[in-house]
Amino acid sequence: MKKIEAIIRPGKLEEVCGVLEKVGYPGLMITEIEGHGKQKGITQQWRGKEYKLKLIPKIRIEVVVKDADVKKIMKVIADSARTGAIGDGKIFVYPAENAMRIRTGEEGESAI
Secondary structure, eight states, rough: EEEEEEEEEEEOOOOHHHHHTTTTTTEEEEEEEOOTTOOOEEEEEEETEOOOOEEEEEEEEEEOOOGGOOOOOOOOHHHHHOOOTTTEEEEEEEEOOOOOTTTTOOOOGGGO
């Protein structure tokens, strides 16, 4: 099993969630986060004044998947989250040693 963590634009959340549900992974965790990558924030204007926004709002999506589905899930997330502009986000993959469904006690891939 692997844990996939995707950092995406907030405006892409519904699209990514819909695609994950279509491919059989409706269970996920979502966290609102702030941060920046190489661009080190953005410059915006408000009432004629420029100001630097160092931390940009993002969404972190976490989903645990079977080893065989990792590449497929990474592709559907990337395809649905991509705008082609700087700040589209990143996808990280981590090993997930085990999982347990609390209600039934099932463990491993059957628990996800």
